[in-house]
Amino acid sequence: MKNVLITGASRGIGAETARLFAQNGYSVFINFNKSQQQAETLRASLVGCGYQAEIIRADVSSSSDVGKMFDRIESSCGGIDILVNNAGIAQTKLFTDLSDDDWQQMIASNLSSAFYCCRRALPHMIRQHYGRIVNVASMWGQLGGSCEVHYSAAKAGIIGLTKALAMEEGLSGITVNCVSPGVIRTDMTSHLSDEDLNALKNETPTGTLGTPYDVARSILFLAGEDSSFINGQTLGVNGGFVV
Numbered sequence: 001m002k003n004v005l006i007t008g009a010s011r012g013i014g015a016e017t018a019r020l021f022a023q024n025g026y027s028v029f030i031n032f033n034k035s036q037q038q039a040e041t042l043r044a045s046l047v048g049c050g051y052q053a054e055i056i057r058a059d060v061s062s063s064s065d066v067g068k069m070f071d072r073i074e075s076s077c078g079g080i081d082i083l084v085n086n087a088g089i090a091q092t093k094l095f096t097d098l099s100d101d102d103w104q105q106m107i108a109s110n111l112s113s114a115f116y117c118c119r120r121a122l123p124h125m126i127r128q129h130y131g132r133i134v135n136v137a138s139m140w141g142q143l144g145g146s147c148e149v150h151y152s153a154a155k156a157g158i159i160g161l162t163k164a165l166a167m168e169e170g171l172s173g174i175t176v177n178c179v180s181p182g183v184i185r186t187d188m189t190s191h192l193s194d195e196d197l198n199a200l201k202n203e204t205p206t207g208t209l210g211t212p213y214d215v216a217r218s219i220l221f222l223a224g225e226d227s228s229f230i231n232g233q234t235l236g237v238n239g240g241f242v243v
């Protein structure tokens with residue numbers, strides 16, 4: 001049974017991804033930071049159905065927290081086969097209003113987190129000559145989002161990290177890809193007004209917004225055997241918003 005770590009899996013896209021991997025026979029580590037109750041409820045529902053799931057707290061914007069999380073995972077199962085770097089935060093602010101803290105927190109939560117987790121996950125993957133890394137970017141990292149410059153920069157960084165790491169690790173039997181979601185209905189987009197959501201829907205060629213399940217099944221595909229020759233790619237899950 002393959003082990004998968006999904007960061008930020010207490011809610012939204014991460015929780016749906018954890019559910020889908022568990023249902024497809026993977027042993028799932030559900031990382032959370034603040035939402036312990038939601039992570040516990042998710043774990044209990046999966047274990048109750050006979051699936052393999054554990055929760056593990058770590059603030060993935062912290063290198064030392066990530067180190068402790070991997071120490072625990074490695075002592076329980078040796079290491080992970082699949083890493084999904086999903087944890088992230090968003091913030092809407094004019095660029096000229098961004099504080100140093102806003103910038104640093106955004107980069108740490110969305111980009112440095114992936115660096116810390118990849119760095120710790122890779123030695124085991126390299127030793128076993130097998131691994132899958134799937135990073136969660138955003139279409140704003142491709143297009144650039146007004147009033148989300150720090151978020152867009154972090155997500156563009158994720159796309160760059162994905163491409164370069166894919167080059168470096170290809171010969172080690174490891175693929176590195178990312179999904180780039182469009183507008184997905186989760187807590188992250190719950191602050192948007194109906195008017196804004198309708199405008200975004202109308203801008204999307206499919207005329208719909210995405211669901212966490214849409215993203216989760218793309219992640220599952222990139223982590224599975226059917227995608228073994230796909231490496232360094234950015235898979236848009238956005239209804240055609242970016243073509």
Ligand code: NAP
Pocket residue numbers: 007008009010011012013014031032033034035036058059060061086087088089090109136137138139180181182183184185186187188189
């Ligand atoms: P969400 O519903 O707000 O959930 C965010 C998740 O990230 C939560 O489980 C949260 O855990 C976790 N998290 C945040 N900071 C963390 C940290 N420092 N350490 C550990 N976990 C942390 O967001 P979502 O919509 O599912 O987004 C998931 C990913 O998709 C993010 O990377 C986001 O940028 C990306 N994305 C989302 C959309 C969208 O429209 N929703 C579009 C494109 C990309 P706790 O609550 O436990 O702290």
